[in-house]
Amino acid sequence: MRILLIEDDALIGDGIKAGLIKLGFSVDWFTEGKTGLQALDAAPYDAVVLDLSLPGLDGLDILREWRKRGHQEPVLILTARDALEQRVSGLQQGADDYLCKPFALAEVAARLQALIRRSHGQVTPALRHGDVCFDPASRSVTLRKQPLILKPRELALLELFLLNAGRVLPRALIEEKLYNWDEEVSSNAVEVHIHHLRRKLGNSFIRTVHGVGYILGDGA
Numbered sequence: 001m002r003i004l005l006i007e008d009d010a011l012i013g014d015g016i017k018a019g020l021i022k023l024g025f026s027v028d029w030f031t032e033g034k035t036g037l038q039a040l041d042a043a044p045y046d047a048v049v050l051d052l053s054l055p056g057l058d059g060l061d062i063l064r065e066w067r068k069r070g071h072q073e074p075v076l077i078l079t080a081r082d083a084l085e086q087r088v089s090g091l092q093q094g095a096d097d098y099l100c101k102p103f104a105l106a107e108v109a110a111r112l113q114a115l116i117r118r119s120h121g122q123v124t125p126a127l128r129h130g131d132v133c134f135d136p137a138s139r140s141v142t143l144r145k146q147p148l149i150l151k152p153r154e155l156a157l158l159e160l161f162l163l164n165a166g167r168v169l170p171r172a173l174i175e176e177k178l179y180n181w182d183e184e185v186s187s188n189a190v191e192v193h194i195h196h197l198r199r200k201l202g203n204s205f206i207r208t209v210h211g212v213g214y215i216l217g218d219g220a
Helices: 010-022 033-039 059-068 084-092 105-119 152-163 171-178 189-201
Strands: 002-006 026-030 047-051 075-079 097-100 127-129 132-135 140-143 146-148 206-209 213-216
Touching: 002 010, 002 033, 002 171, 010 026, 010 105, 026 033, 033 059, 047 059, 047 105, 059 075, 059 084, 075 084, 075 105, 084 097, 097 105, 127 152, 132 152, 152 171, 152 189, 152 213, 171 189, 171 213, 189 206
Parallel strands: 002 026, 002 047, 047 075, 075 097
Antiparallel strands: 127 132, 132 140, 140 146, 206 213
16 A cells, blocks of 8 residues: 655654555655645555644645545644644544654554555455455465465555455556555566466456456455
């Protein structure tokens, strides 16, 4: 899942980005308010981690503008502003969750996973399709109740399809979801990852919709 991070503190921002990437997220990090404001228009993010005290434009002003533009991406606010009225104000402006500094990275990840899951209409923590079960928290997969080893990018791709069951995903969208702006992407990267998933889960697990993209197929 692709995350937009807007945080001006270099130490905090670097720690969040590195930690979330290790946990299977793709992360784009911005340190300035006005640049961060425009970033949400540029890529299909699954969630946002937003600081409030930013140079150039305050986080709450960014949030208000996003909601005015119709952006519905879930937003997790990270801030040192821990007064009750400030937390309430953030939620009333359109934030979906609120976490005060200092915080644990594990909690940031867990809250993001919950926000993304709910934004896709998923109630239970585990994602299932046929005999495949994916646990986002542990990044583990079972096939017919037996552990299945997938590489990090394969896990991210599986999660993307499970969260979008019944939806055709264009190749370009898949690529944007799996990779951030810092990464170089080979022209056939998506096809290679899909090939590997099919080999491990069955050829019919992901179907090709010719001229359009890919869709989750029959359960393994």
